[in-house]
Amino acid sequence: MIKPDYEFAKRSLVKLLLEVDIVLIYLNTTWLLLLKWNLLIEVFCMPVDFAITKEQEELKAVVREFSEKYIAPRVVEFEEKQMIPPEIIREMARLGLFGVVIPDKYDGLGLDPITAGLVLEEIVRGDPECSLAVTFLVHTSWGYIACKYGSEEFREDVIRKAARGDLWIGIATTEPGAGSDLTGISTIARREGNEYVINGEKAYISGVREAREKGTWFKEGGGHVTLTYTDKSKGHRGMTFFFIPLTHPKITTRLEKEIGRKGWSFGSFTLNDVRIPETYRIGDEGRGFYIAMEGFDHARAYIALTCAVAAKRAIEIAIDYIKQRRAFGQPIAKFQGVQFQLATNWSRLEAAHALAYKALWALKMEQEGKIGRFEVTKIVASAKLFAVETAKMALDDAMRWMGAFGYTEENPVALAWKAVKSYDWAEGSSDIMRLIVARELLGREYIK
Numbered sequence: 001m002i003k004p005d006y007e008f009a010k011r012s013l014v015k016l017l018l019e020v021d022i023v024l025i026y027l028n029t030t031w032l033l034l035l036k037w038n039l040l041i042e043v044f045c046m047p048v049d050f051a052i053t054k055e056q057e058e059l060k061a062v063v064r065e066f067s068e069k070y071i072a073p074r075v076v077e078f079e080e081k082q083m084i085p086p087e088i089i090r091e092m093a094r095l096g097l098f099g100v101v102i103p104d105k106y107d108g109l110g111l112d113p114i115t116a117g118l119v120l121e122e123i124v125r126g127d128p129e130c131s132l133a134v135t136f137l138v139h140t141s142w143g144y145i146a147c148k149y150g151s152e153e154f155r156e157d158v159i160r161k162a163a164r165g166d167l168w169i170g171i172a173t174t175e176p177g178a179g180s181d182l183t184g185i186s187t188i189a190r191r192e193g194n195e196y197v198i199n200g201e202k203a204y205i206s207g208v209r210e211a212r213e214k215g216t217w218f219k220e221g222g223g224h225v226t227l228t229y230t231d232k233s234k235g236h237r238g239m240t241f242f243f244i245p246l247t248h249p250k251i252t253t254r255l256e257k258e259i260g261r262k263g264w265s266f267g268s269f270t271l272n273d274v275r276i277p278e279t280y281r282i283g284d285e286g287r288g289f290y291i292a293m294e295g296f297d298h299a300r301a302y303i304a305l306t307c308a309v310a311a312k313r314a315i316e317i318a319i320d321y322i323k324q325r326r327a328f329g330q331p332i333a334k335f336q337g338v339q340f341q342l343a344t345n346w347s348r349l350e351a352a353h354a355l356a357y358k359a360l361w362a363l364k365m366e367q368e369g370k371i372g373r374f375e376v377t378k379i380v381a382s383a384k385l386f387a388v389e390t391a392k393m394a395l396d397d398a399m400r401w402m403g404a405f406g407y408t409e410e411n412p413v414a415l416a417w418k419a420v421k422s423y424d425w426a427e428g429s430s431d432i433m434r435l436i437v438a439r440e441l442l443g444r445e446y447i448k
């Protein structure tokens, strides 16, 4: 007679539970629903593990070396010359850093948002002035969205070039008459056969010059994912997203003068009967608003990280200064008033830093189908709001500790302060972050 192997049966059941997400068992006339235990943990609580993998550590080391060798020594030059030296962009491309989250099928590295955050962190540590952070985070977030919702032809054509660092992808939703309220935009896309004809104007857009000029920073220049109306009568459900190459002859551009992060341009562009192929539509007609919202979540999570890391790096620079600089017979660092401000700011920044990674984790969980859209949006909005506010306070104090030198153009703390300030508005203002968090906590009926 064959003896039942209970050990084998137990091992098989455990294996089954580990491999499948949901199991139904019929026991004593009752169906039991068993959910995979680690699915439950991942959905209902964040696994608190701050360790990174060996591969992530190796990638960080490569980017750190690039950042220390190529970026850090030239940050002041970014502001003075008002451009990122093209050779830095080319080195970033050589390292594959423009394809971090793009699938390897399209020549990217196929990594997750947390790993992209680790890359960004090393870039920001070299450049607290943040021009290169903007270059990386905008392209990474909106490149991911364009790849996710773009057609196969679009991926083969544009996304492949973007992943190789031959083309830069930016975002253009803001217009002269509408920023926070996206339904106020006027840009219209009209379908004509297999093409769309687009008219309108976009304002306060990052990377206009770099996308317009083929060959200087990127072999093919670049373009922006852009929100338009295809049917205004339907309100936000009548909006459609497109990729617009800024090299198009029917586009004119104009540059604005930014206060900070001057290495990456900022300006507007006008679309005058710009004809683009249907394949440049990102997602279905009428889905543009929702796709834009998803893209903002990616960009905002990276921004939260950028602000926390730029401020932490600036504080480290300020620490070196206040240990050297003396007043009333002792180093500034010996005044307890300064020490207490330092400890308070650093602790807040640690919290902002951790919350930024929680936001990146939420994006990763969403990609794995374990967390819903609105929950992600709430976590990300809190992270961006908190990081911007916390970083501004810390940088303000750090500049003060450095006296008049704190208020000079070449001071990295001042450069970080100007950059972080831009995130009071860029990719969604702090007030809009508050509205999102309040809406998710109170319910939509409480927010207009």
Ligand SMILES: Cc1cc2nc3c(=O)[nH]c(=O)nc-3n(C[C@H](O)[C@H](O)[C@H](O)COP(=O)(O)OP(=O)(O)OC[C@H]3O[C@@H](n4cnc5c(N)ncnc54)[C@H](O)[C@@H]3O)c2cc1C
Pocket: 170, 171, 172, 173, 174, 178, 179, 180, 181, 203, 204, 205, 206, 207, 258, 266, 422, 425, 426, 427, 428, 429, 430, 431, 432, 435
């Ligand atoms: C450096 C920089 C770079 C940028 N880059 C880009 C880019 O690449 N692409 C792009 O599309 N846009 C870009 N922007 C524009 C940015 O997205 C907008 O500035 C932002 O969305 C706010 O829009 P707005 O400036 O028109 O302000 P408005 O919408 O006019 O708002 C003005 C003020 O009113 C507040 N406000 C608005 N509505 C409410 C409300 N309901 N409750 C409470 N307060 C409210 C806002 O918070 C803001 O402080 C950039 C901006 C900056 C500063």
